Amino acid sequence: MIADILALIPQKPPFVMIDKLLECDEKKAVTSFCIAPDNVMVSDCEFTEGGLMENVAQTAAAGAAYNTRDSDDRIGGYIVQVKNFEIFALPKVNDMLTTTVEKVGRMFDMSMILGTVSCNNVLLAKCEMSIFEGK
């Protein structure tokens, strides 16, 4: 859907943890990400827990930016809280991740989302996240 992810999110290399926005509407965003061997969040050929968390956060940021692409407001995105972040397995270098973020609530400048990360239809991680989307 959107090839130029750098136009959407505030993060820039080497801290970009999503490649493409595959689907997006008001409620849901889906991204893909191929883990490069030289990714800064790779350790011992595995994409780390922090990498997965950032991948979810950037999926949420890309979705929020896409939905407000016609407005002049450039929204930031800081993770404020993460709850029930469960990891079932860590992906390996060259794995292709599919990440889905569903918006479950909003309070002032804070968005609450549910994120899941999978690889080849196997669930790797899930979490609840609160993201500050003010400036």
Added chain:
Amino acid sequence: MLKIRLYSVIAVAHKDCNIVAEFIINKDDDIFKGHFPGQPVLPGACMLQILKEMTEAALNKKIRLKKADQMKFLALIDPSVNNTLKLDISYVLTEDDFKINAVMSSQSGPCFKFRGSFIVLKP
């Protein structure tokens, strides 16, 4: 590993299931060129990895996050302003995992709180 490239450890004390570590963030790491351009902020994702790496080093075990019940990011750390951080970790080892409570702080106060469990990986 983020150690060496992103941070260097100044001191570690490990006693009675408590680990206290002091470390310095390398403000020139490339990570800050992307997070964010012109506005360096230590990523929460890196705080979590620093916690994991410090715990692994102190226990001399390879571990993996099983579940973070709660992580709170309480303050933004700009490494050009605050580059000396402290990490307090307390843990309880059970049969198949270990539970951790941890707080990372700068001189201005806590920036990251963690409560959750890790599993110990077989060597």
